[in-house]
Amino acid sequence: MKKFFSVADVDSLEAIVQEALSLKANPNAYEHLGKHKMLGLVFLNPSLRTRLSTQKAAMNLGMNVMVMNMDKDGWALETRDGVVMNGTTVEHIREAAAVMGEYCDILGLRSFPSLKDKEADYTEDLFNKFVKYCGVPVVSLESATRHPLQSLTDLITITEHKKVAKPKVVLAWAPHVKALPQAVPNSFAEWMSKAQEQGLVDFTIAHPAGYELAEEFTQGATITHNLEEALQGADFVYVKNWSSYKEYGQVYPVSDNWMLDNQKLTLTNDAKVMHCLPVRRDLELSSEILDGPNSLVIKEASNRVWAAQVVLKRMLENLNK
Amino acid sequence: MKKFFSVADVDSLEAIVQEALSLKANPNAYEHLGKHKMLGLVFLNPSLRTRLSTQKAAMNLGMNVMVMNMDKDGWALETRDGVVMNGTTVEHIREAAAVMGEYCDILGLRSFPSLKDKEADYTEDLFNKFVKYCGVPVVSLESATRHPLQSLTDLITITEHKKVAKPKVVLAWAPHVKALPQAVPNSFAEWMSKAQEQGLVDFTIAHPAGYELAEEFTQGATITHNLEEALQGADFVYVKNWSSYKEYGQVYPVSDNWMLDNQKLTLTNDAKVMHCLPVRRDLELSSEILDGPNSLVIKEASNRVWAAQVVLKRMLENLNK
Amino acid sequence: MKKFFSVADVDSLEAIVQEALSLKANPNAYEHLGKHKMLGLVFLNPSLRTRLSTQKAAMNLGMNVMVMNMDKDGWALETRDGVVMNGTTVEHIREAAAVMGEYCDILGLRSFPSLKDKEADYTEDLFNKFVKYCGVPVVSLESATRHPLQSLTDLITITEHKKVAKPKVVLAWAPHVKALPQAVPNSFAEWMSKAQEQGLVDFTIAHPAGYELAEEFTQGATITHNLEEALQGADFVYVKNWSSYKEYGQVYPVSDNWMLDNQKLTLTNDAKVMHCLPVRRDLELSSEILDGPNSLVIKEASNRVWAAQVVLKRMLENLNK
Numbered sequence: 037m038k039k040f041f042s043v044a045d046v047d048s049l050e051a052i053v054q055e056a057l058s059l060k061a062n063p064n065a066y067e068h069l070g071k072h073k074m075l076g077l078v079f080l081n082p083s084l085r086t087r088l089s090t091q092k093a094a095m096n097l098g099m100n101v102m103v104m105n106m107d108k109d110g111w112a113l114e115t116r117d118g119v120v121m122n123g124t125t126v127e128h129i130r131e132a133a134a135v136m137g138e139y140c141d142i143l144g145l146r147s148f149p150s151l152k153d154k155e156a157d158y159t160e161d162l163f164n165k166f167v168k169y170c171g172v173p174v175v176s177l178e179s180a181t182r183h184p185l186q187s188l189t190d191l192i193t194i195t196e197h198k199k200v201a202k203p204k205v206v207l208a209w210a211p212h213v214k215a216l217p218q219a220v221p222n223s224f225a226e227w228m229s230k231a232q233e234q235g236l237v238d239f240t241i242a243h244p245a246g247y248e249l250a251e252e253f254t255q256g257a258t259i260t261h262n263l264e265e266a267l268q269g270a271d272f273v274y275v276k277n278w279s280s281y282k283e284y285g286q287v288y289p290v291s292d293n294w295m296l297d298n299q300k301l302t303l304t305n306d307a308k309v310m311h312c313l314p315v316r317r318d319l320e321l322s323s324e325i326l327d328g329p330n331s332l333v334i335k336e337a338s339n340r341v342w343a344a345q346v347v348l349k350r351m352l353e354n355l356n357k
Numbered sequence: 358m359k360k361f362f363s364v365a366d367v368d369s370l371e372a373i374v375q376e377a378l379s380l381k382a383n384p385n386a387y388e389h390l391g392k393h394k395m396l397g398l399v400f401l402n403p404s405l406r407t408r409l410s411t412q413k414a415a416m417n418l419g420m421n422v423m424v425m426n427m428d429k430d431g432w433a434l435e436t437r438d439g440v441v442m443n444g445t446t447v448e449h450i451r452e453a454a455a456v457m458g459e460y461c462d463i464l465g466l467r468s469f470p471s472l473k474d475k476e477a478d479y480t481e482d483l484f485n486k487f488v489k490y491c492g493v494p495v496v497s498l499e500s501a502t503r504h505p506l507q508s509l510t511d512l513i514t515i516t517e518h519k520k521v522a523k524p525k526v527v528l529a530w531a532p533h534v535k536a537l538p539q540a541v542p543n544s545f546a547e548w549m550s551k552a553q554e555q556g557l558v559d560f561t562i563a564h565p566a567g568y569e570l571a572e573e574f575t576q577g578a579t580i581t582h583n584l585e586e587a588l589q590g591a592d593f594v595y596v597k598n599w600s601s602y603k604e605y606g607q608v609y610p611v612s613d614n615w616m617l618d619n620q621k622l623t624l625t626n627d628a629k630v631m632h633c634l635p636v637r638r639d640l641e642l643s644s645e646i647l648d649g650p651n652s653l654v655i656k657e658a659s660n661r662v663w664a665a666q667v668v669l670k671r672m673l674e675n676l677n678k
Numbered sequence: 679m680k681k682f683f684s685v686a687d688v689d690s691l692e693a694i695v696q697e698a699l700s701l702k703a704n705p706n707a708y709e710h711l712g713k714h715k716m717l718g719l720v721f722l723n724p725s726l727r728t729r730l731s732t733q734k735a736a737m738n739l740g741m742n743v744m745v746m747n748m749d750k751d752g753w754a755l756e757t758r759d760g761v762v763m764n765g766t767t768v769e770h771i772r773e774a775a776a777v778m779g780e781y782c783d784i785l786g787l788r789s790f791p792s793l794k795d796k797e798a799d800y801t802e803d804l805f806n807k808f809v810k811y812c813g814v815p816v817v818s819l820e821s822a823t824r825h826p827l828q829s830l831t832d833l834i835t836i837t838e839h840k841k842v843a844k845p846k847v848v849l850a851w852a853p854h855v856k857a858l859p860q861a862v863p864n865s866f867a868e869w870m871s872k873a874q875e876q877g878l879v880d881f882t883i884a885h886p887a888g889y890e891l892a893e894e895f896t897q898g899a900t901i902t903h904n905l906e907e908a909l910q911g912a913d914f915v916y917v918k919n920w921s922s923y924k925e926y927g928q929v930y931p932v933s934d935n936w937m938l939d940n941q942k943l944t945l946t947n948d949a950k951v952m953h954c955l956p957v958r959r960d961l962e963l964s965s966e967i968l969d970g971p972n973s974l975v976i977k978e979a980s981n982r983v984w985a986a987q988v989v990l991k992r993m994l995e996n997l998n999k
Contacts (some may be wrong), residue, residue, distance in 0.1 A: 037909055041486070044858075051658065054977070063393075064393055072540070072705075072706055072738075074734060074737070076730070082432065083446075084425065084427075084453070084456070085456060087423075088397070088423055088425070088460045091423050092395060092421075092423070092460050095395070095421045096393075096931065100734075100737045102730055102734070104726070104730070104734055109563070111726065114959070117965070118960075118965070119960070120959075120960040120961055121958035121959045121960060121961050122855045122961050123855075126954070126956050127726075127956035128957075128959050128960075129958070130959075131736070131957060131968070131975065131979075132726070132955065132956070134976045134979075135727060135730075135955065135976060135979040135980075138732050138976065138979060138980035138983075139730045139731060139980075139983065140730075143833070144491050160361075169370075213443045234822075240612070273526075286673060313448070313452055313456065314448035314452065314453070315448070315449075315452060316442035316443065316447075317435070317440075317441075317442045317449050317451075318439075318441040318442060319441055319443050323439070324439070325981065326452070327451070332457060333452065333461065334455045337455075337456040337459060338456075338459035338460075341459075341460065345948070348603050349968070361744070378828045383716075385714055403753065405746065405753065405769075405777070406777060408744075409718070409744055409746070409778070409781045409782075410781060411776075412744050413716060413742075413744070413781050416716070417714075420924075503927045534764045534765075580734075634769070634773055634777065635768050635769035635773065635774070636762065636769070636770075636773060637763035637768075638756070638762075638770050639760075639761070639762040639763060640762055640763050640764050643759070644759070647772070647773070648772070654773065655773070655776045655777060655780065658773075658776075658777040658780060659777075659780035659781075662780075662781065
């Protein structure tokens, strides 16, 4: 594996999940694989779970880790070519990425979308340039349009907790006070769509009108504007807010009640409830669910380690070839 | 040891000091104890000595360390239950602590008091909730009301430098330009009170009227408003500013001269002078003392490593059981 | 080696370059040298290349590393003696440096000049006090007047890429939008002057009138205000902006075109082009050069690791004696 950016970078979902679960059973089994190897984690935006879980995964593999919080250093990167750099950007991504690639064997990059320039965000301009210029394998720590370590984590968590061979999985939009990226739901949708193709899940998306995700992520999914209908017989409900893709980055008023609570949960097949965190309690998701027996959110966050570790392991194995 | 929050978490003070001194004599003797163990250090407020000394202690024990500076990330935590999180807090401590507990074997937490809400500060609401929800052993890196790693350090330092079996130790209030927490003096007072009970020291507190500490910390101590009187025959003087407990967080004007200098030191038994640092020179404590032979402040700061290391060692031994 | 601050801390330039190149050929050969040793990296100003390369060098040597970003913590240091600290500085460098020296076997310090107080900057007040009070070996990570790890890197890079025994090296001033320190050009000039003395290079400096560097750094160099003249027959062109030393920290308007491009490069002996980075594209240096075959900037940045590693190796060897 030379890049981990989307579900397209993985062949068999079942195989990678099983490999992750074997790492979970034996976290230090491959600690010699990363000896003398350096992982660089570059954050253009803040991170808690992603930073800690990826750092821990790397340490389990015996790697050294260096963290660069570029958001707080005011280290503004230029990404455009052909501009005279006489403004506020202090370094071009061509040099910045290339230099980091000299010091690190593998790099991770987190970069949120602008939510203003749809084309720049959806062509993944920054992430792609970083990959192009750094010259080493890159793992996405969440990019403008995807959060693949989260989605792999989610599939691992679903696999661990499913009670039927092919569970019904529902991605359910939820309210928020801010305009959030589409990265997590896009990514979850493309992973679940592929999991559905591979016979692993049955996948439905529920959101209010106006919150349609870009079609490239939702191939094969059942899509509805009726939350109650979607919840019927659900085995897993994945709760997440996102802003509009069509009216890019906008937030439409939603009059219906889209917050999942115990009453709505009675419509499901005693569904397990998931969320990528951080979660706004009693706005996105009710406290009664988060504190009750159906919540998987902490176990899900815990599994972030094994998703990161299986990706790093595959990259290290590829390096050593 | 599952928690290190106050002197109540330690039975024999003499035993823990001797164990710390044996680690000082042989820093890497237990480096296999922390192998494959992760320490997470969470800072809601800035730190220099605490971060570096605890990191070093963990590395001496062979642990991996991850540092989270949440003060600078604007990662505002919600601690109240039952509120709709539609404001500025981005994550509830229930989730944040639980997730960190999944990635770490031991956690450290630093969180200063508000100095505005006495009840929230003195019930140690934040620290206690963090302990409750994270599910792993927690070491206080200074909380609203206590700084136990500092106090253990101070006892180690007194033990190393005492010339008599039961030295006279004086906690002496000193001036400052800001309103400071009571955590360091509270903690020093409760550790010295217990040390006095165990026959290790004779303990006196001197402060201007209005600067009384909460009584729960000062049981058994001699308390005076007369600095000169307190200094008579002192073997150690521990200099520290704090704001008022009664008029919570307030600073009363003090007309008398409470800054320790060489002249005042002549009243003592050639006392050694201590301070937890950072110290405001010639405001809290005179330069002539800090630069002279009676100052222990650097040796004291150095001992922070062994205080942290003995606490982590005891927690690791408990984990491995 | 107990201090690495200027070219005066190195005897034979050829010997240290060869030692660095042997580390490059075998990065982990000395990984037992740093076992149980702690490197502390103190940044009073931001850093990318220096932090990452020095951290990697230390890890290659088996050291532990702790990073302190004091610029962002608002941990304002007092450096003057005899002042009552009742203002904004929270700790005196006497205590801060001494404490860090207790926790670390070797320290690195980055501190930029004020560009306002020429005397304080050029007496290296802060750096010298830090060295004096910390009590352990100190490596400069760039100080007010010098950046020696960069200059050693540059000499390594020139040695690797030279096609003649004694190449012509030109330091060429370039435009910028901000007033930059003289540290990099000062340091490069003093290293190249010494390299010239030792028969390794032929050294020329080109800058507009008014941009003269302090004479202590440029002994033996040919100095001209004519860029085209300087470029004649050059084997290496080192491009860098700096502000005025005479009118300290000022920026004079420069009407001539001082940006290096491919056309100017035709005057040279197919010169390799160097820059310490970050570089402002098409302001300091043309994109066509940066993206073309004559640029060494990425290889140069990569060599930062070996410069740091040879310095740390020599300090460790001295410690262990």
